[in-house]
Amino acid sequence: MHWGNKITLVFIGFVILIISMVVFSMRQEFHMVEENYYEEEIAYEGKMNEIKNGRDWPGLVSAKQEGQMLKLKFADAEKVKGKIQFYRPADADLDFFVPISEEINIPIEKFKAGSWKISFSWETDGKKYFKEEQIFIQR
Numbered sequence: 453m454h455w456g457n458k459i460t461l462v463f464i465g466f467v468i469l470i471i472s473m474v475v476f477s478m479r480q481e482f483h484m485v486e487e488n489y490y491e492e493e494i495a496y497e498g499k500m501n502e503i504k505n506g507r508d509w510p511g512l513v514s515a516k517q518e519g520q521m522l523k524l525k526f527a528d529a530e531k532v533k534g535k536i537q538f539y540r541p542a543d544a545d546l547d548f549f550v551p552i553s554e555e556i557n558i559p560i561e562k563f564k565a566g567s568w569k570i571s572f573s574w575e576t577d578g579k580k581y582f583k584e585e586q587i588f589i590q591r
Contacts, residue, residue: 483544499582506572506583513583515570517560517590524556526572534574534581541567563589 506513511527524536532552540546546564550556552574572583 502580502582505579506581509581513572515585515587520560522558522560526552532574532576537571539569565589
């Protein structure tokens with residue numbers, strides 16, 4: 453085979469590779485973490501204050517898997533109003549909320565195995581709090 457033919461084959465292979473990569477990347481799905489990210493960015497300073505308040509919260513806020521149940525504990529729940537968000541980074545369709553209460557037990561079957569973020573957002577006496585935990589659900 454002549455060297456000119458080899459160069460032509462390498463060039464054609466490179467073009468096919470680039471076209472394949474473009475087609476593949478255009479077919480990938482992606483989910484934005486927040487649909488209204490601009491408004492979320494503006495409210496970021498308030499969120500940082502909520503996180504600081506959550507760190508300073510004297511009560512217990514926890515989530516852990518025990519057997520076939522996910523156990524959530526929130527001390528002094530009768531004094532607060534708020535919600536708990538279950539966020540699945542890999543699939544936004546699996547996200548859901550529950551209201552805060554003293555102890556919540558959720559069956560593991562409700563969750564897809566893998567990484568989850570659990571966000572506690574609550575308010576008491578006009579002060580807002582936020583705490584987040586990362587868990588890994590196993591089956």
